[in-house]
Amino acid sequence: MQSLRELRQVSSAENEFAQMRFVVLSGPSGSGKTTIVPLLIQTCPVRLIKSVSATTRAPRPHEVPGEDYHFLSREEFARRRAAGQFLECAEVHSSGNWYGTLKSEVTRARDVGGCALLEIDVQGARQVIEQCPQALTIFVRTPEGEYERRLRARGTESEKVIQSRLETARRELAQAPAYRYQVVNDDLGRAVAEMSQLIQQWERECDD
Secondary structure, eight states, X not given: OOOHHHHHHHHHHHHHHHTOOEEEXXXXXXXXXXXXXXXXXXXXXXXXXXXXXXESSOOOTTOOBTTTBEEOOHHHHHHHHHTTOEEEEEEOTTSSOEEEEEHHHHHHHHHTTOEEEEEOOHHHHHHHXXXXXXXXXXXXXXXXXXXXXXXXXXXXXXXXXXXXXXXXXXXXXXXXXXXSEEEEOSSHHHHHHHHHHHHHHHHHHHHO
């Protein structure tokens, strides 16, 4: 059983975390969010530091542990999850693989004078919104019909796969109103500039 002092320390840590500033970016596959992240980090006047997600899947040949992902065994992931070390985590697409954001990634950004930028899916973002309403949440979307056009232009997926991906995108789009802002990625440069302005505005509001 935890002592009153230990409980107060946990409560204090949780309250401190709930006040931390960070940005959450989500959007359907193909919305361009992965391309946006490095551009936003390079150009936004607010110092943004990419949060490195944790996963139980195996590294791909080009991926660097600690830079692309924190690659954890299922046992280690489960241990950290039970210890409350994740801000958000979920099993993705019933694949058996877990993904999540370690709280240490947000504090790492804070400790070097920056703001963590989380590129996560709508499942994870929903958990963050519930715990940390002060976070800046941005949903990236393509113009109407553009996602389907891109999928079909590839010519690599069957009709069944295309319909499955479109259904997933529709479910994700249904979550967009829960985000503070929505940005249409109809022009990459314009979308990045709009997000940069939103982040700067949010930073000023937090300082007031």
